[in-house]
Amino acid sequence: MYPTGGQLGQCCCHSSVKAVCTLPDTCRTHPPADDHDARHPSTNRNDLLDRLRGWTAFDGVALLDDVATVLDDVPPAEENTEELAKRLRGHLMRLVTIAVATEAEEDTATAHLIERARTLRDEDLPGGHWKAVAHLRRLGWTANELHDRLAAIRCLKEAA
Incomplete structure (x- = not known):
């Protein structure tokens, strides 16, 4: 009944x-x-x-392209730092949303990456080209690590 x-x-x-x-x-x-x-x-x-x-779907290929750009041996041009920071913050926001929606924060490694992503996402881009590049690399590294962790615990398909 x-x-x-x-x-x-x-x-x-x-x-x-x-x-x-x-x-x-x-x-x-x-x-x-x-x-x-x-x-x-x-x-x-x-x-x-x-x-x-205003919602934008997660694009793993765009994430990996942006990560490759900021982690490359050749630093991004000064005129591109603001745009790259904006895109990387968007990638982090989508990854954190996916992690929270799939309850991935129960995993301690993922929870640590989520906290780092939130902290970096909220920080302003520092003045000076080399400080901005360092910040972009932290954003890119964290986005890449969170992406890989979510793929490893099967909350996200791996991007090719």
Whole structure:
């Protein structure tokens, strides 16, 4: 017997197929539409839509290209440091989001890398070309290490 007394397939919480709840008035798992609207006002929906519009998918190839650029023997040109820092911060943000969503922070090595990524991501690019290059290399190294760790614990497919 199901909590609502309904039949299999009538509600997404009572079937193996995920679907919209068709029993909003009697389902104990899903509150009525009025309760849902009270908990999620339209401003939250608009905020969610704005965040979805600004979302960028994880691109492992772009990550590895940027990491290779900053870790290369030839340092990046001074005019490219701001753009590289912005892209590497974005890569770190996506990797941390993936790690948190997959509960990878339960692994101590991953948790350490997540903390380092958050710290580096929040730091401003220092003045002076060589200090900026050093910071870019720390960003790139951390992004590469976190990417490799997430691939090793199967939270992420390896990029070729």
